Amino acid sequence: MRAVRAASLAASAATLALAGCTARGPQLAPANPGAFAPQVELVATPFFPQRDYQCGPAALATVLAAAGVSVQADDLVAEVYLPARRGSLQAEMVAATRSRGLLPYVVQPSMQSLLEQVAEGRPVLILQKTGAGPWPGWHYAVVVGFDTLEDQIVLRSGTSYRLEMPAARFLSTWDRADRWAMVAVAPGEMPANPDFARYMQAAAGLEAIGRIEAATLAYEAAVREWPAEALPLLGLANLAHARGDLAGAEQGFRAAIERAPGDAVARNNRAAVLLELGCPAAARREIHMAAALADAGPHEAAVAATRREIEAANAPDVAGCPPDPAPANSQP
């Protein structure tokens, strides 16, 4: 007990020290002036005043409604509210966005990225930590505007329809929540200045919970945005396989391998599909390359399992299989 108190005193002292150093110059001056307008406010953003401790459902309803989903904060209580915690978890805010077929894009943790989203017309769901010690005061709100001249942020927050907050104060509360921010993006659209890994994480999450149509649109948008990347093609090929389009899947994995010859997953998946297409010899050539690439990596076990299955099949290839030697593009 004593140790806990001492620790919480130390933590509080650290918080105080931090608060002491956050008084800096203007926070909102863009790194590259002209990147966006000095003042932006998304005045059409709807407002759902929070009830009790339910800022999570209220703030989430705000960004979902702004993305065109018909929703009420009360509908979301059953999806994201934890009664005994009197709050909502970030993972469930992401999950509820995803289960409505929207892409839950977790924004890069910088003020610049946050403002870019608003400047492109998307209100941003953010987490703040307003308290300290045993009362952390976690709070969700929605950034709907900013004013770089007045150095302030405009929020829909709690029961405030329009809360102006000095940027320095906003930043200190946002900092202490690890600068968590999320936008709800209609599948097929791109968030502002998208980060490939963050985008693909969100898109693959849609696929993982069975929002196939949304995932397809999201992967297709990723192919347009990052034509040299293999992962979006891998995603589309996995979806083709899931709907039974084996030829389309094989083609997709081949396209992914062309872009990333060292991608063990694409090779493993192409090999598995080749086997299903009745081409065990071609599958064997591909899985051997996958196994060499997956060695000691995160997919080693899965690739080894596919390899065992392929090596157990020893029928000759049916007509129409890729000929031996393997196509030029399957060299690692």
Add this chain to the structure above:
Amino acid sequence: MFQRLLVQLLCVAILNLGSPLVAQAGLIGTLEAVEADTRAQDFATVNAVLARDQVRQQFAALGVDPAQVESRLAALTDSELRMLAGQVADAPAGASALAVIGIVFLVLLILEAVGVIDIFKKFP
């Protein structure tokens, strides 16, 4: 109490018999490919089935309507479940701005530290 613990331990043991070391032959999912390089992989050692069970229990314990538990679980990915397993009760849960209470606490703490008041009895 002890019996319940024993049953839980046995369940864990039985569930673990088949799962973590046996990889599925065939296609590797897009999400697995995406997460292979990210932090999410750190949690991959936790069995996804177990993680789901654990989060299910925690949701029930934290007052989630039993009718909603399954659909809430279904919206989470395996890596989110692994991450949440064991920490639903501690992870940040945005609630409402309780800054005032936080400040009151800080003031009390400072007063305590400098010896003006003495309400935290066990504090040295």
